[in-house]
Amino acid sequence: MAEFTGGDDYQAEFDPKAYLGHYKFGEGTWGEEYLNFALKHYCKTFTSGGVKGDTLIDIGSGPTIYQLLSASETFKEIIASDYTDRNRRELEKWLKNEPGAFDWTPVVEYVCELEGNRGKEAEKEMKLRKTIKQVLKCDVHKSNPMHPIILPPADCLISSLCLEAACKDLNTYQLALKNISSLLKPGGHLVLSGALACSFYVVGPKRFSCLVLREEFLREVLSETGFIIQEFEVLCRDDNFIDDSSDFSGMFFILAQRRK
Numbered sequence: 222m223a224e225f226t227g228g229d230d231y232q233a234e235f236d237p238k239a240y241l242g243h244y245k246f247g248e249g250t251w252g253e254e255y256l257n258f259a260l261k262h263y264c265k266t267f268t269s270g271g272v273k274g275d276t277l278i279d280i281g282s283g284p285t286i287y288q289l290l291s292a293s294e295t296f297k298e299i300i301a302s303d304y305t306d307r308n309r310r311e312l313e314k315w316l317k318n319e320p321g322a323f324d325w326t327p328v329v330e331y332v333c334e335l336e337g338n339r340g341k342e343a344e345k346e347m348k349l350r351k352t353i354k355q356v357l358k359c360d361v362h363k364s365n366p367m368h369p370i371i372l373p374p375a376d377c378l379i380s381s382l383c384l385e386a387a388c389k390d391l392n393t394y395q396l397a398l399k400n401i402s403s404l405l406k407p408g409g410h411l412v413l414s415g416a417l418a419c420s421f422y423v424v425g426p427k428r429f430s431c432l433v434l435r436e437e438f439l440r441e442v443l444s445e446t447g448f449i450i451q452e453f454e455v456l457c458r459d460d461n462f463i464d465d466s467s468d469f470s471g472m473f474f475i476l477a478q479r480r481k
């Protein structure tokens with residue numbers, strides 16, 4: 222089992238550019254497999270009318286924006302967040318359309334197609350850039366993850382591939398889930414996705430530990446933390462994508478509602 226990599230390791234060694242390499246369409250990476258799965262579910266979740274409101278907070282955004290593309294159709298204000306300075310800087314780079322920012326065009330095209338908005342890629346990117354109002358420092362281990370900033374509770378929380386990366390054991394995971402849910406209104410939605418049975422993943426030359434998650438645990442912990450699961454989708458790993466960059470067995474996508 223890989224040695225636990227915590228916040229200091231992320232701050233010092235998580236290279237946003239190397240990580241973004243996983244999200245290049247057409248290169249057979251695990252990120253691509255995950256993207257296909259997650260984007261379809263985000264699209265369904267945010268365009269079917271069931272999940273809506275004014276504000277959405279993304280926990281542990283990393284340097285990525287794919288998870289927010291469909292949400293920007295529904296929410297007026299999105300707050301992105303991450304633990305590391307370099308990830309937040311990389312996000313800002315994309316938001317300001319600076320030279321060297323990651324090119325999300327293939328992913329935006331895919332989402333536009335899913336949403337029936339082919340040809341409207343430029344509008345979509347503009348809309349997302351306008352909707353993301355802040356990129357904040359976040360630590361899921363703090364009772365207020367945005368400390369010292371106090372945010373009004375949001376209508377929706379998204380988090381993808383973050384909690385299993387940030388937590389060293391299942392108790393810590395439960396506590397982190399409780400911490401982030403304090404940012405959500407009662408009755409608000411949590412859109413949680415990530416990797417199943419994953420113990421490590423590689424970013425450039427660095428190996429990061431990952432907390433091994435199973436479906437039964439996720440169901441239990443969400444219920445104990447005050448959520449009602451509305452959807453639980455699993456994608457088993459395709460043998461064609463098996464390589465030594467990560468050992469996950471599948472991906473999950475959960476839509477849950479915080480009890481009122």
Ligand SMILES: C[S@@+](CC[C@H](N)C(=O)[O-])C[C@H]1O[C@@H](n2cnc3c(N)ncnc32)[C@H](O)[C@@H]1O
Binds near residue numbers: 284285308360361380
């Ligand atoms: C695997 S990346 C996921 C990034 C992005 N959400 C995605 O879907 O690709 C894990 C992210 O968790 C963040 N992270 C690690 N520890 C954290 C903590 N204690 N609080 C908040 N975020 C943390 C890392 O900085 C990193 O961006």
